[in-house]
Amino acid sequence: xxxxxxxxxxxxxxxxxxxxxxxxxFPIGRSGLKVNAVxxxxxxxxxxxxxxxxxxxxxxxxxxxRAAIQLPKPTSGTVLFxxxxxxxxxxxxLRQVRPRMQMIFQDPISSLNPRRxxxxxVREGLEIWKIGDKASRxxxxxxxxxxxxxxxxxxxxxxxxxxSGGQCQRxxxxxxxxxxxxxxxxxxxxxxxxxxxxxxxxxxxxxMKERYGLTLVFIAHDLAxxxxxxxxxxVMYLGKLCEYGPPDxxxxxxxxxxxxxxLAAIPVPDPNVRPxxxxxxxxxxxxxxxxxxxxRFRTRxxxxxxxxxxxxxxxxxxxxxxxxxxxxxVDVDEELDFAHGAKRAPGAKIGTPDAxxxxx
Amino acid sequence: MxxxxxxxxxxxxxxxxxxxxxxxxxxDEIKTHFKTPRGLVRAVDGVSFALxxxxxxxxxxxxxxxxxxxxxxxxxxxxxxxxxxxGSVRFEGKEIGDADPDQMRHIWGSxxxxxxxxxxxxxxxxxxxxxxxxxxxxxHLDVSRNYANELGVALLDSVGIPEPERRFREYPHQxxxxxxxRVMIAIALAxxxxxxxxxxxxxxxxxxxxxxxxxxxxxQQEERFMAMILVTHDLGVVAGRADEIAVMYAGKVxxxxxxxxxxxxxxxxxxxxxxxxxxxxxxxxxxxxLTIAGRPPPLVNPPRGCRFAxxxxxxxDKCREEEPxxxxxxxxxxxxxxxxxxxxxxxxxxxxxxxxAGIAPPPPSEKxxxxxxxxxxxxxxxxxxxxxxxxxxx
Numbered sequence: 001x002x003x004x005x006x007x008x009x010x011x012x013x014x015x016x017x018x019x020x021x022x023x024x025x026f027p028i029g030r031s032g033l034k035v036n037a038v039x040x041x042x043x044x045x046x047x048x049x050x051x052x053x054x055x056x057x058x059x060x061x062x063x064x065x066r067a068a069i070q071l072p073k074p075t076s077g078t079v080l081f082x083x084x085x086x087x088x089x090x091x092x093x094l095r096q097v098r099p100r101m102q103m104i105f106q107d108p109i110s111s112l113n114p115r116r117x118x119x120x121x122v123r124e125g126l127e128i129w130k131i132g133d134k135a136s137r138x139x140x141x142x143x144x145x146x147x148x149x150x151x152x153x154x155x156x157x158x159x160x161x162x163x164s165g166g167q168c169q170r171x172x173x174x175x176x177x178x179x180x181x182x183x184x185x186x187x188x189x190x191x192x193x194x195x196x197x198x199x200x201x202x203x204x205x206x207x208m209k210e211r212y213g214l215t216l217v218f219i220a221h222d223l224a225x226x227x228x229x230x231x232x233x234x235v236m237y238l239g240k241l242c243e244y245g246p247p248d249x250x251x252x253x254x255x256x257x258x259x260x261x262x263l264a265a266i267p268v269p270d271p272n273v274r275p276x277x278x279x280x281x282x283x284x285x286x287x288x289x290x291x292x293x294x295x296r297f298r299t300r301x302x303x304x305x306x307x308x309x310x311x312x313x314x315x316x317x318x319x320x321x322x323x324x325x326x327x328x329x330v331d332v333d334e335e336l337d338f339a340h341g342a343k344r345a346p347g348a349k350i351g352t353p354d355a356x357x358x359x360x
Numbered sequence: 361m362x363x364x365x366x367x368x369x370x371x372x373x374x375x376x377x378x379x380x381x382x383x384x385x386x387x388d389e390i391k392t393h394f395k396t397p398r399g400l401v402r403a404v405d406g407v408s409f410a411l412x413x414x415x416x417x418x419x420x421x422x423x424x425x426x427x428x429x430x431x432x433x434x435x436x437x438x439x440x441x442x443x444x445x446x447g448s449v450r451f452e453g454k455e456i457g458d459a460d461p462d463q464m465r466h467i468w469g470s471x472x473x474x475x476x477x478x479x480x481x482x483x484x485x486x487x488x489x490x491x492x493x494x495x496x497x498x499x500h501l502d503v504s505r506n507y508a509n510e511l512g513v514a515l516l517d518s519v520g521i522p523e524p525e526r527r528f529r530e531y532p533h534q535x536x537x538x539x540x541x542r543v544m545i546a547i548a549l550a551x552x553x554x555x556x557x558x559x560x561x562x563x564x565x566x567x568x569x570x571x572x573x574x575x576x577x578x579x580q581q582e583e584r585f586m587a588m589i590l591v592t593h594d595l596g597v598v599a600g601r602a603d604e605i606a607v608m609y610a611g612k613v614x615x616x617x618x619x620x621x622x623x624x625x626x627x628x629x630x631x632x633x634x635x636x637x638x639x640x641x642x643x644x645x646x647x648x649x650l651t652i653a654g655r656p657p658p659l660v661n662p663p664r665g666c667r668f669a670x671x672x673x674x675x676x677d678k679c680r681e682e683e684p685x686x687x688x689x690x691x692x693x694x695x696x697x698x699x700x701x702x703x704x705x706x707x708x709x710x711x712x713x714x715x716x717a718g719i720a721p722p723p724p725s726e727k728x729x730x731x732x733x734x735x736x737x738x739x740x741x742x743x744x745x746x747x748x749x750x751x752x753x754x
């Protein structure tokens with residue numbers, strides 16, 4: 001896996017947001033080492049689409065989305081948003097783009113200022129951007145609160161601690177849509193919620209997308225959730241893209257061994273599926289400080305060969321619209337043996353550090 | 361100082377060689393209420409069950425349904441102040457419901473232990489991992505320090521931690537989340553408990569790590585003939601792993617059944633709704649999820665009648681007035697609290713009436729060919745389950 005390349009990108013004039021060869025590195029003190037959080041990843045989104053990004057913790061999915069809105073600025077690469085390269089913008093010019101890109105975070109309770117009232121929290125964006133007069137702001141706040149399913153009268157004067165997690169996430173969504181953004185980045189918006197509330201928020205996001213004409217980037221580690229909300233899915237591993245395409249294709253015919261492993265790990269609410277029958281991925285994600293050479297997944301991959309250690313796979317099309325970065329993509333009926341995969345895989349022949357567990 | 365015990369006598373204690381029969385734990389009408397300024401919070405309100413040796417009970421429910429408080433009440437981990445406790449807990453035939461901490465200290469760790477939800481905060485950050493594992497070994501088993509260390513390293517190895525000798529000397533912050541949860545499991549298993557509580561052991565972890573941890577728990581359980589109470593909010597987690605499942609809502613068990621019965625013949629509308637709100641891999645993308653509107657009732661003044669009534673698609677006037685008792689189902693061991701159970705003539709009639717009145721959503725339009733049942737809603741949920749089975753393999 002561990003793919004670079006831009007074969008899967010659509011023409012720049014068709015897309016709203018186009019991220020090309022994005023690299024994000026974080027230096028570690030003065031050691032000269034760096035964390036390779038995102039390494040040459042390219043994705044694009046058309047207006048009105050939802051891009052789902054999945055992967056384990058530490059795969060760089062949040063960093064990718066945050067770097068796309070220049071928080072933090074990427075180390076290299078380009079981010080085209082409505083035809084402008086955001087990486088070249090600075091200061092006020094960049095600030096002017098911000099109301100059109102909003103973000104929803106994972107923990108709804110800690111992402112709201114506990115000392116402020118809900119009405120003020122939601123209104124904040126309008127005041128900063130001096131949109132409308134007082135009356136029209138009041139009206140807008142009431143409108144979005146109502147849209148996210150809260151009673152504006154009751155909610156406006158209360159503070160975040162008076163609401164449950166699901167309700168706080170609704171408030172975060174109201175806050176995000178109030179400035180009429182084009183793109184909303186949802187960083188694990190339902191991971192901290194109960195299944196019943198999760199379903200409510202997923203449905204709400206779909207409604208809001210329709211109502212306000214939004215384009216969503218949806219980050220999650222739950223594949224079933226991502227499948228439900230997305231038009232295209234990007235599977236990431238250790239700062240690289242593995243597989244990219246329409247969700248129904250990816251989930252029916254996972255071509256990258258890692259995607260297969262992720263799918264196999266999902267607990268299925270059916271007692272007839274015995275968990276032992278499905279082999280889960282073994283080991284842990286290697287350190288992004290010294291990632292494996294070639295394909296970064298090779299240390300845990302049951303299909304790894306010498307070539308995977310020497311040459312990094314490029315993203316290529318294996319079915320219309322379905323892209324994979326793997327030298328040896330999986331056939332539909334192939335059974336993978338993750339239990340013994342790591343042992344059979346060729347070792348660190350080229351002297352790469354192997355599978356040191358991630359800390360921090 | 362008394363001479364330390366031999367390895368052989370220890371192993372006999374820690375690893376029973378044959379599965380033991382009989383009831384291990386009996387919980388009878390246990391109630392745990394908290395005194396708060398707002399009033400009495402009835403977190404657990406009359407829960408009864410029995411657990412056989414070596415079996416697994418899954419406890420499922422939303423946040424605030426009382427599942428964690430139930431586990432802690434049984435184990436006696438709640439503070440004494442401002443807590444009202446009633447009911448009896450019998451462990452191996454002995455009443456421990458009213459035991460004080462001094463008595464419980466001999467039971468915690470050696471007889472029953474717990475794996476907590478958050479591995480990040482449950483370990484002591486300023487103590488080496490090894491010390492945290494050997495602490496209970498030294499206390500309960502009376503072994504020498506060297507032998508305890510040896511056992512500790514072996515335990516780390518058995519829970520799948522690579523380089524156990526090195527990890528044994530490290531601090532928790534040097535381990536990843538999955539590894540910390542493995543250490544928590546090693547600590548809980550150290551003295552060979554007969555009963556393990558796993559309180560949302562995988563909620564804070566990734567799916568791949570979750571699968572590893574759940575497999576590890578099952579492996580260890582089979583090896584040690586240990587009973588387990590697996591507390592979770594995810595029906596998917598318990599589906600393939602529990603022998604029996606108890607669904608909790610607002611402090612009460614609303615449905616309890618052997619796992620296969622619960623999934624094929626659920627009677628409680630809450631169980632059905634919980635299952636339907638899980639996004640399924642077999643569904644096409646952008647499938648509208650069925651949701652449970654609102655949230656659980658306040659436990660200070662729970663509504664009269666059935667506590668799920670305000671959110672239920674099957675609700676009738678009777679539900680708002682009278683609380684349903686635990687009714688025995690057709691299958692032995694199946695119990696539920698509902699006046700209009702799913703899949704029965706009364707239930708269907710109630711649902712139909714509510715659909716006409718607009719309280720319940722219309723039946724899902726797309727129906728799977730293989731489904732033969734007539735109840736639209738449940739059919740949708742079950743056929744989705746069946747179809748999702750192949751999705752689990754690569």
